[in-house]
Amino acid sequence: MGIAPSNDAPFRTIDDVEFGDGVIVRSFANLYGCRIGAGTTIGTFVEIQRGVVVGARCKIQSHSFLCEGVELEDEVFVGHGVLFVNDRYPAATAATGELKGPEDWELLRVRVARRASLGSGAVVMGGVTVGEGALVGAGAVVTRDVAAGAVVAGVPARAVRSA
Amino acid sequence: MGIAPSNDAPFRTIDDVEFGDGVIVRSFANLYGCRIGAGTTIGTFVEIQRGVVVGARCKIQSHSFLCEGVELEDEVFVGHGVLFVNDRYPAATAATGELKGPEDWELLRVRVARRASLGSGAVVMGGVTVGEGALVGAGAVVTRDVAAGAVVAGVPARAVRSA
Amino acid sequence: MGIAPSNDAPFRTIDDVEFGDGVIVRSFANLYGCRIGAGTTIGTFVEIQRGVVVGARCKIQSHSFLCEGVELEDEVFVGHGVLFVNDRYPAATAATGELKGPEDWELLRVRVARRASLGSGAVVMGGVTVGEGALVGAGAVVTRDVAAGAVVAGVPARAVRSA
Numbered sequence: 001m002g003i004a005p006s007n008d009a010p011f012r013t014i015d016d017v018e019f020g021d022g023v024i025v026r027s028f029a030n031l032y033g034c035r036i037g038a039g040t041t042i043g044t045f046v047e048i049q050r051g052v053v054v055g056a057r058c059k060i061q062s063h064s065f066l067c068e069g070v071e072l073e074d075e076v077f078v079g080h081g082v083l084f085v086n087d088r089y090p091a092a093t094a095a096t097g098e099l100k101g102p103e104d105w106e107l108l109r110v111r112v113a114r115r116a117s118l119g120s121g122a123v124v125m126g127g128v129t130v131g132e133g134a135l136v137g138a139g140a141v142v143t144r145d146v147a148a149g150a151v152v153a154g155v156p157a158r159a160v161r162s163a
Numbered sequence: 164m165g166i167a168p169s170n171d172a173p174f175r176t177i178d179d180v181e182f183g184d185g186v187i188v189r190s191f192a193n194l195y196g197c198r199i200g201a202g203t204t205i206g207t208f209v210e211i212q213r214g215v216v217v218g219a220r221c222k223i224q225s226h227s228f229l230c231e232g233v234e235l236e237d238e239v240f241v242g243h244g245v246l247f248v249n250d251r252y253p254a255a256t257a258a259t260g261e262l263k264g265p266e267d268w269e270l271l272r273v274r275v276a277r278r279a280s281l282g283s284g285a286v287v288m289g290g291v292t293v294g295e296g297a298l299v300g301a302g303a304v305v306t307r308d309v310a311a312g313a314v315v316a317g318v319p320a321r322a323v324r325s326a
Numbered sequence: 327m328g329i330a331p332s333n334d335a336p337f338r339t340i341d342d343v344e345f346g347d348g349v350i351v352r353s354f355a356n357l358y359g360c361r362i363g364a365g366t367t368i369g370t371f372v373e374i375q376r377g378v379v380v381g382a383r384c385k386i387q388s389h390s391f392l393c394e395g396v397e398l399e400d401e402v403f404v405g406h407g408v409l410f411v412n413d414r415y416p417a418a419t420a421a422t423g424e425l426k427g428p429e430d431w432e433l434l435r436v437r438v439a440r441r442a443s444l445g446s447g448a449v450v451m452g453g454v455t456v457g458e459g460a461l462v463g464a465g466a467v468v469t470r471d472v473a474a475g476a477v478v479a480g481v482p483a484r485a486v487r488s489a
Contacts, residue, residue, distance in 0.1 A: 010339060011174050011191075011337055011339070011354075013172075013173060013174070013190050013191075026356075027339050027356055028174075028191060028208075028337075028339075028354060028371075030189075030190055030191065030207045039425060043373075044356045044373050045191075045208050045354075045356075045371050045373070047207050047208070047225050047226075057418055057419050057425055058418050059418040059425075059426075062373050062391055063208075063244075063373075063389065063391055063407075065225055065244065065283075067243075075417075075418045075419045075423070076418060077416050077417050077418040079409075079411070079416055080393075081226075081244065081391065081407065083226075083243050083244045083283045083284050085243075085282070085283050085301055089280070089298070090240050090280045090282060090283075090298075091238075091240050091278070092220055092222040092238045092240040092278070093238045093278070097220070099202060099204075099220055099222075100222075115417070115419070117415070117416045117417050117418070119411070120391075120409045120411050120416075120449055121284075121447075121449040123283055123284040123301045123302040135415070135416075137467075138409070138411055139467035139481055141284070141300075141301060141302035154481055154482075155302055155317055156317075174337055174354075176335075176336060176337070176353050176354075191337075191354060191371075193353055193354065193370045193388075208354075208371050208389070210371070210388050210389075226371075226389065226407075228388055228406045228407065228446075230406075244407065246389075246406050246407045246447050248446050252443070253405055253443045253446075254401075254403050254441070255383055255385040255401045255402060255403040255441070255443070256401045256441070260383070260401065262365060262367075262383055263385075286446055286447040286464045286465040304447070304463075318465055318480055318481050319480075
């Protein structure tokens with residue numbers, strides 16, 4: 001584990017990240033407090049938040065957002081513009097009118113198992129597990145667990161066929 | 164009102180913006196000609212266009228785009244990758260084949276009332292009002308007004324239940 | 327054809343791009359190995375990959391992603407956050423477990439004909455042709471060819487009416 005990606009690229013902000021060997025991080029990435037496994041590549045305009053764990057040999061494509069609570073196992077594919085969600089009732093302020101702090105919401109975790117693929121523009125809701133080798137279609141909104149090997153698509157995502 | 168955010172961060176472009184006290188603007192933001200209320204936070208990879216008015220204590224999350232004609236009241240939550248639209252018939256060029264200019268389209272305004280929340284990946288069409296405290300589900304495409312307190316989801320967005 | 331846009335803007339990465347006259351490229355754009363026609367404008371947070379051909383007088387709005395295999399004819403409008411796809415079975419690694427290389431997948435091309443418009447948040451799948459003057463609604467997922475002049479919307483996109 002090192003503290004820098006293996007490539008150089010302009011316009012990146014990287015703070016407190018543990019990198020495995022051979023990680024590539026493109027320009028305009030914003031990574032903080034996360035762990036990125038060996039051989040993973042991270043595209044442009046990607047934000048990965050504190051506490052996220054990304055496995056080895058994953059591909060995180062451009063414009064994607066990985067929030068706190070997300071864990072990707074090895075060899076996961078995250079398409080372009082994929083968004084993860086970790087709260088059920090997003091709000092700017094608590095009932096008191098103060099800006100919400102860490103104690104004002106429940107963190108919903110997301111786990112994406114080995115070799116699963118999330119198509120471009122997919123949204124994955126908090127609390128969901130995507131099974132090993134599953135395929136989430138482009139533009140799908142995943143509101144429930146996806147079984148290993150399943151192929152889902154649509155809003156909300158439903159099974160299309162078994163892989 | 165000041166002319167700079169309260170925090171510092173690399174790689175921002177900020178031009179002709181009025182900031183309330185305590186506004187936080189993350190890296191890779193592109194703001195111009197807009198007004199941002201006190202205590203609001205603006206995430207990475209966000210663009211806010213000329214004429215936009217954002218209230219106090221809002222949260223604008225990463226990868227969102229606020230176009231001309233958008234007004235957010237106080238304490239509005241805008242999730243990640245939320246897109247606003249302000250024209251009905253987008254086109255690159257006018258019928259003459261020239262690039263469209265300001266006089267070639269009708270600006271459709273969008274108003275989001277106090278304490279409403281827009282889930283990640285939502286698209287809000289021009290001309291729409293989202294009522295106070297309403298919740299727009301992640302990935303929804305909002306084509307019609309959303310009543311105060313309503314919860315909507317889907318493409319196009321429909322009411323799921325009252326909050 | 328030149329090798330630089332006609333405007334200046336901070337925080338851009340531009341490598342091996344052929345520009346027509348009068349092309350405007352905003353900040354935070356990432357362009358490489360592509361060709362951009364005269365008079366086209368390219369917004370913030372846009373990535374355009376190697377081999378892409380963009381016609382003249384197009385508008386590519388913020389947060390959009392154009393992958394290898396995309397060809398836009400003249401006067402095409404690409405809304406904000408539009409994503410193109412060029413593979414049917416995205417995956418991080420080949421069956422051998424190695425990161426996928428260029429030989430491990432079939433490139434599916436996308437062609438968008440003259441004066442077509444793609445609404446914000448649309449996803450266009452690989453292999454699709456969008457016909458001349460067609461209009462793709464915001465948030466649509468385009469899985470099949472769109473006829474010239476057609477208007478489509480939804481997930482998956484279906485014809486709403488003829489224009």
